[in-house]
Amino acid sequence: MDEVMPSRMPTGVPGLDVVLRGGLIPGGLYLLAGAPGSGKTVLSSQLSFSQAASGGAAAYLTLLTETHARLLANLSTFAFFEPRLVGERVHLISGLRPLIESGPDRLYRLIEDELRRKRTSLLVIDGAIALFEAAPSTAEFRSFLNRLKVLLEVTNCTAVLCLPSVRDRDDPVHALADGLVELAIDTVGLRRVRKLVVCKFRGASYLEGFHTFEISRRGFEVYPRTECLLREPSEMPQRAARRASLGVPGLDAMLAGGILEGSATGVLGAPGSGKTLLGMHFLAEGARRGERGLVLSFFESPDRLTGQACGVGIPIDRYLREGSVEITWSSPNEQLIDAIVQGLLARVKARDIRRLFIDGVDAIGRASVYPERVPLVLTALCDELRARNVTPLLAIEAPIIGMESNVPDPMSSMLDATILLRYVELRSHLYRFISVVKARGSAHDASIREFSIGADGIHIESTFESSEALLSGMARAPGDGGEPEGTAEGHGA
Amino acid sequence: MKSIVIVEDEVDLAELLQEHLESRGYRVGVAFDGKAGLSRILDDLPDVVLTDIMMPLMDGLEMLAKLKERPATAAIPVIVMSAIDPDHPHPRLRKPFRLEELDDEIDRALGGGPLASGA
Numbered sequence: 248m249d250e251v252m253p254s255r256m257p258t259g260v261p262g263l264d265v266v267l268r269g270g271l272i273p274g275g276l277y278l279l280a281g282a283p284g285s286g287k288t289v290l291s292s293q294l295s296f297s298q299a300a301s302g303g304a305a306a307y308l309t310l311l312t313e314t315h316a317r318l319l320a321n322l323s324t325f326a327f328f329e330p331r332l333v334g335e336r337v338h339l340i341s342g343l344r345p346l347i348e349s350g351p352d353r354l355y356r357l358i359e360d361e362l363r364r365k366r367t368s369l370l371v372i373d374g375a376i377a378l379f380e381a382a383p384s385t386a387e388f389r390s391f392l393n394r395l396k397v398l399l400e401v402t403n404c405t406a407v408l409c410l411p412s413v414r415d416r417d418d419p420v421h422a423l424a425d426g427l428v429e430l431a432i433d434t435v436g437l438r439r440v441r442k443l444v445v446c447k448f449r450g451a452s453y454l455e456g457f458h459t460f461e462i463s464r465r466g467f468e469v470y471p472r473t474e475c476l477l478r479e480p481s482e483m484p485q486r487a488a489r490r491a492s493l494g495v496p497g498l499d500a501m502l503a504g505g506i507l508e509g510s511a512t513g514v515l516g517a518p519g520s521g522k523t524l525l526g527m528h529f530l531a532e533g534a535r536r537g538e539r540g541l542v543l544s545f546f547e548s549p550d551r552l553t554g555q556a557c558g559v560g561i562p563i564d565r566y567l568r569e570g571s572v573e574i575t576w577s578s579p580n581e582q583l584i585d586a587i588v589q590g591l592l593a594r595v596k597a598r599d600i601r602r603l604f605i606d607g608v609d610a611i612g613r614a615s616v617y618p619e620r621v622p623l624v625l626t627a628l629c630d631e632l633r634a635r636n637v638t639p640l641l642a643i644e645a646p647i648i649g650m651e652s653n654v655p656d657p658m659s660s661m662l663d664a665t666i667l668l669r670y671v672e673l674r675s676h677l678y679r680f681i682s683v684v685k686a687r688g689s690a691h692d693a694s695i696r697e698f699s700i701g702a703d704g705i706h707i708e709s710t711f712e713s714s715e716a717l718l719s720g721m722a723r724a725p726g727d728g729g730e731p732e733g734t735a736e737g738h739g740a
Numbered sequence: 741m742k743s744i745v746i747v748e749d750e751v752d753l754a755e756l757l758q759e760h761l762e763s764r765g766y767r768v769g770v771a772f773d774g775k776a777g778l779s780r781i782l783d784d785l786p787d788v789v790l791t792d793i794m795m796p797l798m799d800g801l802e803m804l805a806k807l808k809e810r811p812a813t814a815a816i817p818v819i820v821m822s823a824i825d826p827d828h829p830h831p832r833l834r835k836p837f838r839l840e841e842l843d844d845e846i847d848r849a850l851g852g853g854p855l856a857s858g859a
Contacts, residue, residue: 314750315794316835319823333794334824340796341749344772357773357796 255451256368256405259297259327260290262469262589265476266445266454271426273368274403275449276396278420280410281430286441286460287409288312289325290430290467291371294407296327299336303368306361308342311374315339327466338365342372346381351391354378358395362402370399375408379420389419396423425449430460435616438581443469459583470585474623480634485509491602491638493525494532494561497707498666501683501692506664509636510687511629513608513659515643516668520679521700522642523547525666526604527556527563528704529640534571538601542574543591545610549574552606559704573598579607579614584621587611588628595637603632608641626661663687668698681707742850743767745784747777747791747803748821757790760839761846774798778806781813788849790842793822801826817849 255269264270271277281287295305312318318339322328333339340361345353361367372378382388399406413421413429421427427447433440442457454476460469490505499505506512516522530540544552549567552574556563566572575594577587588611595603605611612621632639641662659665665685671678682695697708744766748754751772758768769784771777775797781789789807793800800820807813821833821842831845 314753314836316823320836330824334799334822334826338799339794341751341772342796344749344751345796347751360797 257297257301258294259301260293260467260469261465262458262460262471263443263467265471266443266458266469267448268452268454271405271407272449272451273405274400275425276392276399276406276408276423277426277428278408278410278413278424279428279430280413282411282432285430285432286462286467287430288318288373289322289462291373291407291409292318292322293325293327293466295337295369295371296329296332298369299332300327300329303336304365305337305369305371306358306365306367307337307339307371307373308358308361309339309373310341310343310346310377315341324464325466326464338367343377346377351378351382351387355391355394355398359398362398362404367402367404370404370406371409372406373409375410378408385419389423392420392423421447431457433616438616440583440616459585461583461586468586470583470589472620473585473588474620474627476589477627477631480630482634485636491529491538492532492536493640494528494535495525495705495707497696497698498525498681498705501681501694501696501707502664502686503690503692506638506640506686507689508638509633510663511632511639511641511661512664512666513641513643513662514666514668515645517645517670520645520668520670521698521705522668523552523555523606524559524561524700524705525668526606526640526642527552527561530572530602530604531556531561531563531566533602534566534569537571539570539599540566540572540602540604541594541598541600542572543603543605544574544576545579545605545607547606548576552576559700560702561704573600579610582614584611584615584617584624587614588624592628592631595632595635600637603637603639605639605641607644609644622661629661664689664691741765741767742788743769743784743786744788744790744846745769745771745777745781745786747771747774747780747789747795747800749773749792749795757842760842764843766846774800774803778803781807781816782810785812786816788846789816789818790846791818791820793820793824793826801828804828804830819845819849 254273255271256273257264257270279287279291295307298305319333342354342357345357358370362370379388382391413427426449429444429446431442433442441460443460444457445453454471456472456475458469458471460467489508491508492499492505514522514525526542530542533540542552553564553567563572615621629639664687667682667684669680671680679698680695681698683691683693699706699708744761746754746757746768749772754770754772758770761768769780771780773796777791778798791800791803804818807816818830819833820828820830821835821837823835833841833845
């Protein structure tokens with residue numbers, strides 16, 4: 248027999264419906280818990296306006312809160328606030344007087360009248376702690392909640408009760424509620440990060456664990472934890488059959504024709520070593536072949552990137568004008584890793600991107616307030632890109648010179664191939680070298696080549712068979728250390 | 741002495757307005773929802789009604805419509821205090837407002853202070 252899935256009432260809050268796998272269940276009683284300032288009022292108000300905008304009616308019942316005028320003034324700064332809906336489909340009512348004067352029973356009758364008269368589809372009770380405090384006994388409080396639950400069921404109205412916390416899991420409010428969402432704020436160094444967790448969601452599945460969220464002028468936006476959201480890629484990755492040319496003939500030759508389509512390739516190199524130009528070659532070559540490309544840049548602005556590429560003959564400006572290449576620039580400072588990754592995936596999907604160049608992928612890691620998550624998130628990102636047959640090229644920063652030539656640990660396992668760009672010091676000259684240090688599932692030329700950057704971009708030169716320790720960055724010729732074979736004056740950096 | 745009925749579901753605001761207007765010499769009655777407000781106005785027949793719009797049990801516009809239907813209350817001056825701007829013909833105090841603005845509107849509605857003779 249087929250499983251019957253309960254229908255859902257979308258919250259209209261970006262990301263929250265993903266966490267809730269569709270939204271709240273109509274007629275349910277939900278708790279929204281969090282300390283003052285955690286975002287309960289913004290979230291429940293956004294729910295109310297979303298419900299009203301989609302044709303429903305919301306009753307926003309205040310018990311312990313600011314005045315309605317102040318509440319509306321504060322809400323008016325958010326994009327979801329729609330003044331014409333206030334009084335028409337979003338009704339603000341104060342329940343404090345009946346509660347204080349006559350207790351929960353009087354408040355229940357007020358709610359019943361409101362729900363029946365206005366065909367309310369969403370009831371928010373802000374400051375619901377006052378209910379508990381005003382009830383003469385736990386039994387009376389439980390009785391109120393029981394009656395409210397029945398009322399919600401028969402009117403198919405969904406209720407959200409805002410509380411500072413659910414003190415005890417044995418609390419009657421917890422036992423009777425269909426769901427509990429908690430909001431919290433983490434202090435990490437000097438940053439404060441808002442997070443949300445669904446502690447209970449009766450009768451339906453949801454994304455477990457904490458998910459970060461932001462409150463901005465756009466309102467409340469939840470970013471489901473990427474490694475949880477993409478626990479399984481959206482599609483099963485196919486075996487790569489075709490090669491994607493990087494647009495640098497000598498490098499394509501080292502890779503038996505190019506990198507495998509749908510594979511993730513890291514380009515490790517020092518600042519100025521040519522990573523960005525290689526990325527521009529890759530995207531220009533894709534555009535030439537009719538494959539749409541995207542740059543996600545964390546350091547260089549679109550103008551600077553375009554200028555650099557055009558300066559060495561890569562016509563990225565033309566492809567930008569044609570729309571076959573796009574550049575997104577974003578500072579990693581104070582960003583949330585899930586916001587970056589999910590924004591990127593949305594863009595990839597919306598624009599049918601086939602080639603992706605992330606300039607400074609390690610910046611994503613530095614943006615994360617939870618470093619232990621970085622490898623999980625990046626692995627999930629690469630898996631999802633593979634599943635969508637997108638070929639990502641990821642530029643990774645390395646020291647200018649020295650022994651370090653490995654991809655940082657968190658990233659190495661997620662990459663199918665690694666290209667290393669090195670500055671090498673030899674007899675008071677700096678030379679640029681390139682090598683393919685890893686190409687999973689593919690033949691490749693393991694030699695170390697010198698390369699230059701000229702009027703036609705990156706040009707791969709000859710091998711260095713007579714020098715040693717090139718990857719260390721401090722090469723030596725056999726014997727007493729002569730100039731490496733094949734080196735021509737002027738090819739140094 | 742002139743009388744005023746305040747209909748407002750936000751208790752703290754209603755009580756503050758009541759105290760202020762009493763200190764100015766008015767006789768003030770208060771109701772906390774539209775239904776109770778209607779009943780209070782029919783009983784008191786005040787010189788001015790000061791009402792909110794969004795309230796439980798009966799909203800302000802419905803209450804004003806019922807006042808309009810009754811000859812005894814149809815001509816009572818009304819001042820609407822609201823953060824929203826629904827369609828109605830009455831003077832409006834946009835929430836949040838200052839007490840001086842309230843005083844001005846009350847004086848205008850009554851044609852003077854608490855002891856004024858004209859309405």
